[in-house]
Amino acid sequence: ASVDGAGTGASHFVRLYDVLPGLGRGDPSGLSDAAIADWGEMTARLARALRGFLHPKAQRTMLWDIQHASRTRAMLADIGDPDRRAAVSAVLDRFDAVVAPLWSTLRAQVVHTDFTIDNALVDDDGRITGIVDFGDMSYSAMAIDIASVVDSLANGRDPDDLFRISRLVLDGYQRVTPLEPVELEIMGELIATRSAVT
16 A cells, blocks of 8 residues: 655555464463364364465475475584484484385375464464464475474473374364375374474
8 A cells, every 4th residue: 555644745655464363472381182182173274275275486495394304414413412413313314214205195285384383373272363474385295284283382391292292183183184094104203303303
């Protein structure tokens, strides 16, 4: 819109945005089991909303997109802690051995690739009211958004919570879209790879 707010005859360009309801940068450690399952459901709803969307620029290399996880090997030397470096290297080895050979069999479409607690607006109960930051979207396996959500929601929690959170997210997702056997088979690898890349 072009406006002359001061009555001087000068034109100024302004951009107006709708304000989405919700709070940003929620704390995943306080989410209830029901809210975690709702995150899984919203992940599936997001994938359904993006189904059929194509853009020539969606075919790109984004390091958040774990199909390109092997490219992060070049950064291993930047991990100062040798135990952490070894763990990340082992996960990347597993990705190359287990996931990469199956990648072409996974359902694919344009996906968010960075669907995390930082890229969602939530209500007081931690349920999603809006999704933001679509700048990392790319054409990839649908299942990688599940891995992003689990990695994000498990962050800062007791390691024993990882399996419970994963199960809740998967249950919520499958309320909307059932996962295929190959997706379920490698889901743990995808979650580990997302965590290693992060």
